Amino acid sequence: xxxxxxxxxxxxxxxxxxxxxxxxxxxxxxxxxxxxxxxxxxxxxxxxxxxxxxxxxxxxxxxxxxxxxxxxxxxxxxxxxxxxxxxxxxxxxxxxxxxxxxxxxxxxxxxxxxxxxxxxxxxxxxxxxxxxxxxxxxxxxxxxxxxxxxxxxxxxxxxxxxxxxxxxxxxxxxxxxxxxxxxxxxxxxxxxxxxxxxxxxxxxxxxxxxxxxxxxxxxxxxxxxxxxxxxxxxxxxxxxxxxxxxxxxxxxxxxxxxxxxxxxx
Amino acid sequence: xxxxxxxxxxxxxxxxxxxxxxxxxxxxxxxxxxxxxxxxxxxxxxxxxxxxxxxxxxxxxxxxxxxxxxxxxxxxxxxxxxxxxxxxxxxxxxxxxxxxxxxxxxxxxxxxxxxxxxxxxxxxxxxxxxxxxxxxxxxxxxxxxxxxxxxxxxxxxxxxxxxxxxxxxxxxxxxxxxxxxxxxxxxxxxxxxxxxxxxxxxxxxxxxxxxxxxxxxxxxxxxxxxxxxxxxxxxxxxxxxxx
Ligand SMILES: Nc1ncnc2c1ncn2[C@@H]1O[C@H](COP(=O)(O)OP(=O)(O)O)[C@@H](O)[C@H]1O
Ligand SMILES: [Mg+2]
Numbered sequence: 001x002x003x004x005x006x007x008x009x010x011x012x013x014x015x016x017x018x019x020x021x022x023x024x025x026x027x028x029x030x031x032x033x034x035x036x037x038x039x040x041x042x043x044x045x046x047x048x049x050x051x052x053x054x055x056x057x058x059x060x061x062x063x064x065x066x067x068x069x070x071x072x073x074x075x076x077x078x079x080x081x082x083x084x085x086x087x088x089x090x091x092x093x094x095x096x097x098x099x100x101x102x103x104x105x106x107x108x109x110x111x112x113x114x115x116x117x118x119x120x121x122x123x124x125x126x127x128x129x130x131x132x133x134x135x136x137x138x139x140x141x142x143x144x145x146x147x148x149x150x151x152x153x154x155x156x157x158x159x160x161x162x163x164x165x166x167x168x169x170x171x172x173x174x175x176x177x178x179x180x181x182x183x184x185x186x187x188x189x190x191x192x193x194x195x196x197x198x199x200x201x202x203x204x205x206x207x208x209x210x211x212x213x214x215x216x217x218x219x220x221x222x223x224x225x226x227x228x229x230x231x232x233x234x235x236x237x238x239x240x241x242x243x244x245x246x247x248x249x250x251x252x253x254x255x256x257x258x259x260x261x262x263x264x265x
Numbered sequence: 266x267x268x269x270x271x272x273x274x275x276x277x278x279x280x281x282x283x284x285x286x287x288x289x290x291x292x293x294x295x296x297x298x299x300x301x302x303x304x305x306x307x308x309x310x311x312x313x314x315x316x317x318x319x320x321x322x323x324x325x326x327x328x329x330x331x332x333x334x335x336x337x338x339x340x341x342x343x344x345x346x347x348x349x350x351x352x353x354x355x356x357x358x359x360x361x362x363x364x365x366x367x368x369x370x371x372x373x374x375x376x377x378x379x380x381x382x383x384x385x386x387x388x389x390x391x392x393x394x395x396x397x398x399x400x401x402x403x404x405x406x407x408x409x410x411x412x413x414x415x416x417x418x419x420x421x422x423x424x425x426x427x428x429x430x431x432x433x434x435x436x437x438x439x440x441x442x443x444x445x446x447x448x449x450x451x452x453x454x455x456x457x458x459x460x461x462x463x464x465x466x467x468x469x470x471x472x473x474x475x476x477x478x479x480x481x482x483x484x485x486x487x488x489x490x491x492x493x494x495x496x497x498x499x500x501x502x503x504x505x506x507x508x
Contacts, residue, residue, distance in 0.1 A: 220344060221342055248348070249344075249348055249482065250345065250482030250483070256345075257345050257346060258269060260344045260345050261271065261343070261345050261347045262271050262273060262276065263269045263270060264269050264271075264272055
């Protein structure tokens with residue numbers, strides 16, 4: 001039944017955006033990610049699910065080299081973005097993170113105005129030639145973040161004064177302001193109420209016609225709702241990766257089955 | 266199907282509850298199949314009446330199963346094998362309810378046939394056919410309880426035999442009607458009865474396919490041979506199909 005092409009909005013392109021091969025991650029002696037291989041398609045929402053501590057966040061952080069900022073963390077293996085190895089010495093991690101944006105669990109707007117929250121990235125990456133240019137980038141990002149209508153009259157009010165759901169959409173807008181190609185989201189809705197969660201999910205669905213979105217979520221229902229691909233991690237292993245419909249109706253591995261049906265594994 | 270339990274144990278109880286209802290409904294339907302054919306053969310109006318009245322209990326169970334599965338969906342958002350259990354339970358209760366309706370219809374016709382001269386050997390043959398369908402249903406329900414897709418496949422294959430029994434009866438009734446037009450009314454009823462049992466077999470087969478789905482996550486291949494050749498027979502020729 002999950003072969004039905006009408007069931008899910010068609011995935012525009014299935015070419016690979018990110019390709020990871022034999023990835024290992026260590027925190028000191030802790031082997032957190034064990035030989036993970038995965039191809040993440042472009043213009044698709046890919047969900048990472050699995051019990052706490054299985055390595056979802058660790059693996060997500062590999063995709064934009066956020067683990068570089070953790071001293072004891074060591075990453076092995078190859079991760080390519082559009083066929084280019086992101087761990088190559090010539091790659092500037094700051095540039096990389098503009099291309100592979102990240103949204104965190106707790107909305108973390110800068111203690112600045114709404115406008116400056118969005119303008120920050122484009123300014124440091126020199127994306128705007130002048131003030132009018134920057135205004136346009138800010139408006140476009142806020143529209144993409146589905147929050148423009150709520151903030152357009154108070155762009156110079158502090159971002160921290162928004163509600164939790166608005167702050168999270170502001171953070172998504174901030175992440176898209178640098179024109180990324182991939183958006184990584186680590187439990188972006190876990191601090192939000194159901195309405196704000198629905199708004200963010202709706203936004204994620206819209207974002208996928210431009211970006212490749214990878215979302216870590218604790219909510220199985222959220223993974224089923226927003227993603228087209230689902231990867232199940234367990235004890236640092238990528239146990240099963242497939243179409244979301246298949247994973248949720250007919251998982252092939254008993255560990256996946258136990259986890260998504262809420263059984264003692 | 267994983268044997269291990271849910272972390273939330275009331276979830277296990279919910280799922281076991283609806284499955285127990287299916288088994289209970291299946292038991293009532295098995296009895297209805299046997300009893301309607303027995304009432305016909307033994308010309309037992311009291312038994313026929315019991316089958317006709319008993320259909321209400323079957324319908325009520327279907328209602329209850331529908332309500333409880335809707336509740337499980339709303340409350341638990343079942344996934345994977347749990348989702349397949351819920352989906353299959355809904356379909357199977359539908360199949361069982363239809364079989365119950367056919368049994369009731371047969372019991373009605375059995376009541377009418379009481380008032381006519383019996384047709385030689387016909388009701389015995391009908392009862393053998395009903396017995397075969399009831400055995401298929403019993404095996405399908407066993408296959409469900411044991412999550413045994415192979416047994417379910419065997420049941421599904423057996424439907425051919427029911428189709429063949431129906432074909433044979435169909436020809437026989439045709440011959441009787443040709444021989445003596447006074448047999449026409451009784452034979453028409455008997456023919457509908459045989460047809461009803463043949464349809465019961467189809468529902469048992471659909472139910473067996475749900476067993477395969479619930480245990481494997483896949484529906485069986487869709488080229489089950491249909492052995493019912495009566496749509497192609499030339500009804501004006503009593504020798505048609507006799508070979
Ligand atoms: N900064 C860190 N330092 C040391 N160990 C860490 C660090 N981050 C994560 N870990 C360990 O790595 C494993 C995976 O953690 P994490 O990626 O956060 O899992 P998840 O996101 O699936 O809950 C855990 O055993 C965790 O304790
Ligand atoms: Mg995490």
